[in-house]
């Protein structure tokens with residue numbers, strides 16, 4: 001009887017060892033895959049450097065050409081110059097696990113909030129609101145992007161004091177996280193960027209501003225084109241994933257679902273937080289989000305990243 005029990009215990013322990021060993025091997029292979037992609041991306045851009053221009057790149061009064069509209073120019077103002085970081089805000093920063101959170105309505109009822117917040121570094125897009133949606137999206141924001149158009153879209157173009165207060169309150173919640181503003185892409189948002197900069201300075205907000213380098217978007221597009229992904233212009237979500245490969249051992253994506261229905265045919269909002277409609281199927285859209293999604297899904301299947309499109313249990 002005793003020997004049967006002994007054999008049974010040895011058998012169980014051996015099975016457990018095999019299980020954990022297999023898991024470990026799978027995890028090592030996934031890390032190798034992630035590292036390989038990161039290495040290849042490094043041939044096109046160094047996210048540590050390209051994530052932001054630095055103070056020494058410019059002086060106030062310098063005139064630069066917009067990245068995607070070379071005929072038009074922008075003046076580097078005193079406010080903008082004073083908010084440029086001295087060194088890259090991502091210098092020497094490395095994380096075991098990162099979350100990149102897109103803004104799809106697929107996050108609603110996902111209950112992913114806790115899981116998202118459990119990652120070492122959380123990247124979010126376009127100053128998306130979190131508090132009211134905390135159970136599904138979490139609240140941790142270590143790095144958050146803000147297209148200049150967000151001022152108009154979500155903060156009434158700062159037309160009245162309450163819009164400005166709402167904005168200042170949102171930024172003050174970020175503490176010393178990185179606020180990433182693509183200020184040099186296309187003409188049209190310069191006054192919004194100036195207003196944002198002025199509010200940050202006036203209210204002495206702690207947020208760490210970053211303004212992507214002039215070469216970043218072309219380099220990211222170049223990497224994906226070389227890998228046979230013909231994107232017109234990378235979406236913020238794809239840009240963030242591409243940058244994250246430089247800083248993160250493991251990358252988990254949430255809120256990526258550029259489709260009006262889920263796999264059960266249920267309607268999915270474009271954004272989890274507003275009523276913006278789907279635009280990316282029209283030719284006018286600068287992005288090819290369904291193609292980007294397909295690409296990310298291939299990487300998910302190869303174990304290079306983890307794409308969550310359902311509930312977090």
Ligand code: CTP
Nearest residue numbers: 102103104125126235236237238256257258270
């Ligand atoms: N996203 C997605 N599916 C959606 C909405 C967004 O996969 N239904 C991802 C995209 O990668 C997108 C990111 O989430 O770039 C952030 O969403 P959003 O703020 O809506 O980006 P857009 O303003 O639409 O596009 P961008 O900032 O990239 O110009």
